[in-house]
Amino acid sequence: MTHPSLSTRDLTIRFGGHVAVNRVTCDFRPGELTVIVGPNGAGKTTYFNMISGQLVPTEGQVLKDGVDLTRMPASLRARHGVGRAFQLTNLFPRLSVLENIRLAVQAQTGDGRRFFRPVGKFTELTARAERYLEATKLDRVAHLPASALPHGDQRKLEVALLMAMEPDIYMFDEPTAGMSHDHAPDVLELIAEIKHDKSKTVLLVEHKMDVVRRLADRIIVLHNGELIADGAPGEVMDSQLVRDVYLGNAGEMA
Ligand SMILES: Nc1ncnc2c1ncn2[C@@H]1O[C@H](COP(=O)(O)OP(=O)(O)O)[C@@H](O)[C@H]1O
Numbered sequence: 001m002t003h004p005s006l007s008t009r010d011l012t013i014r015f016g017g018h019v020a021v022n023r024v025t026c027d028f029r030p031g032e033l034t035v036i037v038g039p040n041g042a043g044k045t046t047y048f049n050m051i052s053g054q055l056v057p058t059e060g061q062v063l064k065d066g067v068d069l070t071r072m073p074a075s076l077r078a079r080h081g082v083g084r085a086f087q088l089t090n091l092f093p094r095l096s097v098l099e100n101i102r103l104a105v106q107a108q109t110g111d112g113r114r115f116f117r118p119v120g121k122f123t124e125l126t127a128r129a130e131r132y133l134e135a136t137k138l139d140r141v142a143h144l145p146a147s148a149l150p151h152g153d154q155r156k157l158e159v160a161l162l163m164a165m166e167p168d169i170y171m172f173d174e175p176t177a178g179m180s181h182d183h184a185p186d187v188l189e190l191i192a193e194i195k196h197d198k199s200k201t202v203l204l205v206e207h208k209m210d211v212v213r214r215l216a217d218r219i220i221v222l223h224n225g226e227l228i229a230d231g232a233p234g235e236v237m238d239s240q241l242v243r244d245v246y247l248g249n250a251g252e253m254a
């Protein structure tokens with residue numbers, strides 16, 4: 001088995017007396033898409049926040065390729081290859097889709113700080129941006145202002161911007177929230193394609209269970225902040241423990 005790219009060790013956070021995430025130990029490997037499920041309030045987003053650096057745990061560790069990220073600020077973790085999709089935070093609404101992606105590519109290569117750029121460099125940046133446009137099937141809207149995109153395409157643009165950062169770890173927290181059933185599969189397929197690059201690790205919080213079963217290599221289940229199941233999709237979703245958790249929550253998957 002390949003070495004884990006990302007690990008959490010006894011990761012724990014308390015808010016006052018409430019333990020939101022409780023000693024979660026888990027390894028994630030390159031080429032693997034792990035879906036994290038669990039009822040509302042289970043601690044999924046909080047777990048993500050401790051991995052990407054929005055929250056500092058009370059106890060435990062976050063390791064990326066063996067490097068301890070636990071107390072690093074989010075910006076530094078991103079430079080260590082931890083990439084998390086956020087809803088259009090780094091977007092320039094009046095610039096075109098292509099220009100937005102090109103800026104993300106430029107930021108990744110570190111050329112953003114250079115004032116004079118040879119034309120050849122600009123062409124190279126554009127070529128790379130166009131690859132992400134194609135990968136996310138946004139080429140047909142390349143020249144529209146980002147703000148003019150329909151909701152579904154905006155979510156794809158978030159994926160494109162994240163790809164442009166070339167992280168090793170891709171994290172998506174309910175990327176299809178608020179999307180119509182027509183558009184949700186597109187974005188999820190896109191996310192599934194990322195793992196074809198065997199060097200990438202994908203973590204996805206998603207509740208559309210039909211899709212999850214198909215895309216996931218592995219499912220982990222959080223419940224009351226604890227990791228209660230971890231395994232192959234069929235095995236986990238059909239387990240009695242997981243059924244009980246969801247029946248106890250009116251059968252709702254979130
Ligand atoms: N900043 C915070 N302060 C206090 N409680 C929080 C905070 N963030 C999350 N929680 C609590 O932690 C628990 C887990 O929340 P969350 O991670 O958002 O769950 P999920 O994403 O699985 O729905 C919830 O009980 C929530 O109210």
Ligand SMILES: [Mg+2]
Nearest residue numbers: 044045046173
């Ligand atoms: Mg959440």
